[in-house]
Amino acid sequence: MSGPVIVAARRTIVAPRGGALAELEIHELAAPVLRACLDDAGLAPDEVDEVILSNALGAGGNPARLAALAAGLPERVAGLSIDRQCVGGLDAVLLAHALVASGQARAVLAGGAESYSRRPIRMRVPGHGPPDVYDRPPFVPWPERDPDMAEAADTLARDLGLSRAGQEQWAIDSHAKTLAAADETAPEIVPLNGTVRDTFPRKLSQRLCARAPVVAGSVTTATMAVAADAAAFVLVVSPDIARRLARPWLAIGPGVTLGDAPQRPGLAPVAAIRATLARSGLPPDRLASAEIMEAFAAQAIACQCEAGLPRAIVNRQGGALARGHPIGASGAILAVRLYHQLAGTSEAGLAAIAAAGGLGTTILFRGRP
Numbered sequence: 001m002s003g004p005v006i007v008a009a010r011r012t013i014v015a016p017r018g019g020a021l022a023e024l025e026i027h028e029l030a031a032p033v034l035r036a037c038l039d040d041a042g043l044a045p046d047e048v049d050e051v052i053l054s055n056a057l058g059a060g061g062n063p064a065r066l067a068a069l070a071a072g073l074p075e076r077v078a079g080l081s082i083d084r085q086c087v088g089g090l091d092a093v094l095l096a097h098a099l100v101a102s103g104q105a106r107a108v109l110a111g112g113a114e115s116y117s118r119r120p121i122r123m124r125v126p127g128h129g130p131p132d133v134y135d136r137p138p139f140v141p142w143p144e145r146d147p148d149m150a151e152a153a154d155t156l157a158r159d160l161g162l163s164r165a166g167q168e169q170w171a172i173d174s175h176a177k178t179l180a181a182a183d184e185t186a187p188e189i190v191p192l193n194g195t196v197r198d199t200f201p202r203k204l205s206q207r208l209c210a211r212a213p214v215v216a217g218s219v220t221t222a223t224m225a226v227a228a229d230a231a232a233f234v235l236v237v238s239p240d241i242a243r244r245l246a247r248p249w250l251a252i253g254p255g256v257t258l259g260d261a262p263q264r265p266g267l268a269p270v271a272a273i274r275a276t277l278a279r280s281g282l283p284p285d286r287l288a289s290a291e292i293m294e295a296f297a298a299q300a301i302a303c304q305c306e307a308g309l310p311r312a313i314v315n316r317q318g319g320a321l322a323r324g325h326p327i328g329a330s331g332a333i334l335a336v337r338l339y340h341q342l343a344g345t346s347e348a349g350l351a352a353i354a355a356a357g358g359l360g361t362t363i364l365f366r367g368r369p
Helices: 026-041 063-070 088-102 149-160 164-180 182-188 206-210 239-245 265-280 297-306 327-342
Strands: 005-011 050-054 080-082 107-115 122-124 132-134 214-216 228-237 249-259 289-292 348-355 359-368
Touching: 005 026, 005 182, 005 239, 005 327, 026 063, 026 107, 026 228, 050 063, 050 088, 050 327, 063 080, 080 088, 088 107, 088 228, 088 249, 088 327, 088 348, 088 359, 107 327, 149 214, 149 265, 149 297, 164 182, 164 206, 164 297, 182 327, 228 239, 228 327, 249 265, 249 327, 265 297, 265 348, 265 359, 289 297, 289 327, 297 348, 327 348, 327 359
Parallel strands: 050 080, 050 107, 289 348
Antiparallel strands: 005 228, 005 249, 107 228, 122 132, 249 359, 348 359
């Protein structure tokens, strides 16, 4: 053990907007998960140096600070909130690794929390006249290179020759794998409001997919992830703390966040995956697992194929098409899943996620008993 490692990882269920977690504020989603990570590891709250929380919809206010205080952490833990949209949850893990590796911290809780249900209404105040309500901000300065995400997924599908049927089959498989793995993934989950299982997975079929409303071209409501609420965090610690805790751990890295063509955001993780694997010296077929974000089936298929990842290792226990997409937490959910799959083994796994504006983040994780 020569660098920072993950010694605990937990998440809430993922619930669609307006569902089982709709009454909870961001810090109320996050705090129980922070406490669960510490309890699992046997680490005292006063040993935590920082909380890094990714959030995309909360309109500021430093939710990391609120979550840290609500979790009972010492007042000296300032809390760092970040917003890199969908990739932020994985970026929080990379930041935690950097803090611990540099010696600035010895224990950091990192991840994300998002409430689509309780997000603020966005309004832009012009120089004159009434405020203008808007749903999404610009992600690049040029409107012609800042497509709607569903339209971008449809363009990607057309460019790569991905059929609607192929996208639907990916979604059907995602739901089926999620349902089949419900007992295996239960240890990831911190119960909230008495709910202990993700609420969206269902027995999806071609017949149901055929009835799904079209969103853009070949993209339907069945092949894009629903807006959702959730929180997910990992506990990153220095080697000396990890040895003391004697927990199964997961080594972090290499990992990278890269920008790519803004108009093709779904392909952005491919360059990050290739760069990460090149730095690690591992070919794709040496990975035991790859958790790829399924914001859209087309995007997940494209990343799997273009990065040369074996289909059998991708989202072995289902993905976001079956759970939902809580933007700021989605990347952290991938890391939580890999911890529970790989800690206690000698295997390696990869997490990858795309974000609007043409961003991709990838991290390689290695387990050890």
